[in-house]
Amino acid sequence: MQIQTLPLACTSLKPIVNISPQPLKERKTYSMPPEKVEIFKSLEGWASEKVLPMLKPVEQSWQPQTFLPDSSLPTGEFCDQVKALRDRTKEIPDEYFVVLVGNMITEEALPSYQTALNNQDGIRDDYGASPNPWAVWLRGWSAEENRHGDLLKTYLYLSGRVDMERIERTIHYLIAAGWDAQLENNPYFGSVYTSFQERATFMAHGNIARLAKKSGDQVLAQICGTIAADEKRHEKVYTRIVEKLLEVDPSCAMVAIGDMLEKKIVMPAHLMYDGEDPNLFQHFSAVLQRIGVYSTDDFADILEFLIGQWGLEKLEGLTSHGKKAQDFVCGLTPRIRKFQERAHDQAHKMKPYGIKFSWIFNKELVL
Ligand SMILES: [Fe+2]
Ligand SMILES: [Fe+2]
Numbered sequence: 001m002q003i004q005t006l007p008l009a010c011t012s013l014k015p016i017v018n019i020s021p022q023p024l025k026e027r028k029t030y031s032m033p034p035e036k037v038e039i040f041k042s043l044e045g046w047a048s049e050k051v052l053p054m055l056k057p058v059e060q061s062w063q064p065q066t067f068l069p070d071s072s073l074p075t076g077e078f079c080d081q082v083k084a085l086r087d088r089t090k091e092i093p094d095e096y097f098v099v100l101v102g103n104m105i106t107e108e109a110l111p112s113y114q115t116a117l118n119n120q121d122g123i124r125d126d127y128g129a130s131p132n133p134w135a136v137w138l139r140g141w142s143a144e145e146n147r148h149g150d151l152l153k154t155y156l157y158l159s160g161r162v163d164m165e166r167i168e169r170t171i172h173y174l175i176a177a178g179w180d181a182q183l184e185n186n187p188y189f190g191s192v193y194t195s196f197q198e199r200a201t202f203m204a205h206g207n208i209a210r211l212a213k214k215s216g217d218q219v220l221a222q223i224c225g226t227i228a229a230d231e232k233r234h235e236k237v238y239t240r241i242v243e244k245l246l247e248v249d250p251s252c253a254m255v256a257i258g259d260m261l262e263k264k265i266v267m268p269a270h271l272m273y274d275g276e277d278p279n280l281f282q283h284f285s286a287v288l289q290r291i292g293v294y295s296t297d298d299f300a301d302i303l304e305f306l307i308g309q310w311g312l313e314k315l316e317g318l319t320s321h322g323k324k325a326q327d328f329v330c331g332l333t334p335r336i337r338k339f340q341e342r343a344h345d346q347a348h349k350m351k352p353y354g355i356k357f358s359w360i361f362n363k364e365l366v367l
Helices: 034-042 046-050 075-089 094-108 110-117 133-159 164-177 189-216 218-248 250-263 280-290 296-307 320-330 332-349
Strands: 354-356 363-366
Touching: 034 046, 034 218, 046 133, 046 218, 075 133, 075 218, 094 133, 094 164, 094 189, 094 280, 094 363, 110 133, 110 164, 110 189, 133 164, 133 218, 189 218, 189 250, 189 296, 218 250, 218 296, 250 320, 280 354, 296 320, 296 332, 320 332
Parallel strands: none
Antiparallel strands: 354 363
């Protein structure tokens, strides 16, 4: 999982001052009414048939080693492969590295996501190895996601282009800080959030793959493209779950989509901190946006796509609460685009300013 907030990457390019990592606000928890647990129980057969086959069998899955220098080779040959990797990454601009590092750090906070997602009523793994299909999916998903951070982190380490100690410190802070996406232990919210997020991650990794290719690193392009393909498959699963919820419980599912968008779909790594820059997440988001890896416009595209995919404009027979949510969600895209246009115009009027990133040895990037 990975990338941001107008939800997602809402960042005008202005200096952001005095925003330190926020203490967690009081949150609504366990908001799903107990009778809805039965809906998820009744969908277990469906999940076995439609969700579990979307996990790739381990023996057919790629592993980080597929893309990395082979340490089982004699020292000289291994070093030649590391040197080739360093030669390939030599010409990649620093700003791409900031984006790659931020994405990798986001992937590395997987323990926080697994914890929160496994705390949803009706689908949780009660003891850690449950055969319940919802639990099997979450463990399989975590195992697939786990390779993303591992691979990117090792690649970045071998490149020599980034300050690993600062990066590791950021991961340490982030996992300790947790993740607050306001899912309320409610799988309606969890499925909606992950649908948006997996698609956002798919787009971000795909865009970095293109930039890596342009910079001459075909292997990095292949790595990011491979991760993007995983995210795409995950997106298909979560959007399929929401589709099913819209079929069996349309009003509640529609209200969940509206509520989630109203609360803003925050980036998984929104609590990132490196011990130095209190606005690190905003600065990282600004770089993402500037080099075209992920922006508020992309978020609007995702929203438009999902409205169409889920047929939200055509949903009928909704309760008044559901109808209200439908009107809100279906009218949101133009509002986000207008907001983005205004932010863009504002950013153009501002003088560029420099921000130092500890991840790249405190080199300054102009935002
Ligand atoms: Fe991922
Ligand atoms: Fe994913």
